[in-house]
Amino acid sequence: MKIKNFFNSLILFSSISGSGQQIQQYENIISNYYQQGYRYAMIPWVKEYWFLNSGSSRQIEPILNDLVLELGSNHFTNLNEKILNKNSGQAIDYIKGRKYYRAGQYQKALRSFDRVKTLSPFFPMALYYMAVIYYLNRDYAKAQLHFERCYQDSKNRRGSEILSRQYKLIRDLCQVGPARSLYAERKYERADFAYLDLNKKSIVWPSVLSEEAWSSYYQGNFNRTLGKLVTYNAPMLRYMINPEHEVLKAMSYMRMCLYNDVNKVVDDFYRNNEKTYRHLSNLLQKKKNPEYYFNMLQAYSYEKDQTLRYFLKGIVKEPHITVYFDHLKNAQLEFTKARSESSRLQSALISNIENHIADQRKVIGQHVYNKLQRLNFDLKKSFESMSYIRLEILSKKKSTLYQGKEFGGKRGDIKYLKRNDKQYFWTFNGEFWADELGDYVFALPTEC
Numbered sequence: 001m002k003i004k005n006f007f008n009s010l011i012l013f014s015s016i017s018g019s020g021q022q023i024q025q026y027e028n029i030i031s032n033y034y035q036q037g038y039r040y041a042m043i044p045w046v047k048e049y050w051f052l053n054s055g056s057s058r059q060i061e062p063i064l065n066d067l068v069l070e071l072g073s074n075h076f077t078n079l080n081e082k083i084l085n086k087n088s089g090q091a092i093d094y095i096k097g098r099k100y101y102r103a104g105q106y107q108k109a110l111r112s113f114d115r116v117k118t119l120s121p122f123f124p125m126a127l128y129y130m131a132v133i134y135y136l137n138r139d140y141a142k143a144q145l146h147f148e149r150c151y152q153d154s155k156n157r158r159g160s161e162i163l164s165r166q167y168k169l170i171r172d173l174c175q176v177g178p179a180r181s182l183y184a185e186r187k188y189e190r191a192d193f194a195y196l197d198l199n200k201k202s203i204v205w206p207s208v209l210s211e212e213a214w215s216s217y218y219q220g221n222f223n224r225t226l227g228k229l230v231t232y233n234a235p236m237l238r239y240m241i242n243p244e245h246e247v248l249k250a251m252s253y254m255r256m257c258l259y260n261d262v263n264k265v266v267d268d269f270y271r272n273n274e275k276t277y278r279h280l281s282n283l284l285q286k287k288k289n290p291e292y293y294f295n296m297l298q299a300y301s302y303e304k305d306q307t308l309r310y311f312l313k314g315i316v317k318e319p320h321i322t323v324y325f326d327h328l329k330n331a332q333l334e335f336t337k338a339r340s341e342s343s344r345l346q347s348a349l350i351s352n353i354e355n356h357i358a359d360q361r362k363v364i365g366q367h368v369y370n371k372l373q374r375l376n377f378d379l380k381k382s383f384e385s386m387s388y389i390r391l392e393i394l395s396k397k398k399s400t401l402y403q404g405k406e407f408g409g410k411r412g413d414i415k416y417l418k419r420n421d422k423q424y425f426w427t428f429n430g431e432f433w434a435d436e437l438g439d440y441v442f443a444l445p446t447e448c
Contacts, residue, residue, distance in 0.1 A: 023052050027060050029345070034063045040331045041338060041352040042067060043075050050079065054086045065091045069121055069163055071327070073098045074363075094122040097129060106133045121163075124154035124170050131177055140181040147177030162326055169319050172202040180211065188215045203319055206232075206240050213248060222252040227441035239314035241307060241375070243273065243382035250389050257448035259393050266386045266393075276307045277379045284376055290365030297368045308372075315371055324364050331357050 026049040033042055046067060049057075057064055068076060068091040077099040084096050097112035110133055116126035131146035151174040157167040179194030195212050198205055213228035229249050232240050246269045253261040287293070296303070300312035315321055331353055338349040 019052060023049070026052065027057075030063060031060055033345075033349075034067070037337070038334060038349065039067065039070060040327070040334050040356045041349045043071065043356060044352050047076065047079060050087050050092075051083055056088045061089050061091070064089065065121060067091075068095065069166075070160060072323070077102065090116055090120040090122055094120075094126060097126060101129055101133065106137065109133060118153075121157075121159070124150055124157055124167060124174075127153065128170050128174055128177075131174065135177070135181060135184065138184070140185050143181045144178045147174045147181070150174035150177070162323060165319070165323070169203065172198065172204040176204055176208055179208075183211060183215055186218070188219050191215050203317070206237055209240075210242065210245065213245075217248060217252060217255075220255075222256050222446075223442040223444055225249075225252045226444075230440050230442075239310045239317060241311040241314060243269075243375075243378045247382050247385045247389075250386065254389060254393065254396075255448075256444060256446040257396070258444065258446075259396060262389065262393050266390050269382070269386055273307065273379055273383075276305050277376070277383070279305055280308065280372060280376050280379070284369075284373060288369070290362045290369060292365065293368035293372070294361045294365035297364065311372075311375060312368070315368060321364065321367065324360055328357060328360050331360070 026045060030042060030045055030049060033045075046064060073095050076095045079095070079099075081096075081099070084092055084099070093112050093115040097109045097116070100106070100109035100112060110130060113126040113130045116122050120126075127146050127150035131143050131150055134140070134143035134146060151171055154167050154171040154174060157171075158164055159167065176195065176198045179191050179197075182188075182191035182194055192212065192215055195208055195215070198208060209228050209231055213225045216222070216224040216228060226249060229245050229252075231237060232245060246265060250262050250265040250269075253259075253265060297312055297315060300309060300316060303309040303312060316325075335350065335353045335357070338346065338353055341349055343349075
């Protein structure tokens, strides 16, 4: 936020003498406009209030908690550490934890999150970030403990529509957390069982398929890896664009010595992605403005390149992007309301909301740009991997021919299936059914 906007209200109330009166004035303003239904206009005022205040904010702490919960802590993590340290409260502890977490100061983050109380509305989120920190520090036992506590706590939390979605997302992330910890410990068989507990209706589930595919690969169960990856061909999951999936598919066929299948995967990858890669590389070099990418995301259905169109659709479906667009919609409604306001703070209300909308558009646009940069990098690395695989296949084919072996033969048989107690057998009839997604497994023999 620009300094002139940050201190907008300080200038308006400069006639008030004494910091105590000024703080009280801010508390009255925040309380008054909160009761009137304003949210986005109050972000700068809350920051200014914390700039002036020291200690607790008991009089308006429930309001501050609600604002941070509803609007997101990201609006406040840019506050100076000294400002945060001289204030106290559950919202402050959570914001400090998020600030330290993003800066990689994990011990400070843990101390801040640990001060969030059990009955606080921030408690499930604090548990989640503590679990992630322990995971990143490879303390998997504590990570699993906090993931499980987080899941148990978050599944009973309720709030506004936006907040309820946030609790639901945290619940699902925490439910799959133990499986990810087991995967990181290379306990793949136990991880497979844990992954199956996540509901397929969860927004988290599509990305988990990729992890399950890698888990099966490391266990040498290449047929199940291929089955997990083929799920992404279902129409409802076409937006899950990840070049790594094709590389993993080629690697799985190669480990089974199915060289013709490998060549087909490689050839299809080049044919489907070379044009996209050139177009995307050129676009990212020419266009840097976040506003361009915000508009690109809004009009994703008109994107001519099919791969980019599906990729942009995937960004639109990301939980936090969905929340950002909800906030933009609500902020526009609040802006309309502020224009009809007949108070001496009308111009401040309008200015604050306009700045929020501009900032949100910039944040979304920058996120799209970063995601496209990552896709471009992944495509480049995948082309390199595919080139290596192609050369490796030529060598292996030559060796196989010299040994007098033939390619091909019987393509599949149920005897090649491997399954656990949570998995059942049904034949594939050529259609993707919602309750079957993620449960497919190939029945190909190895030709090694």
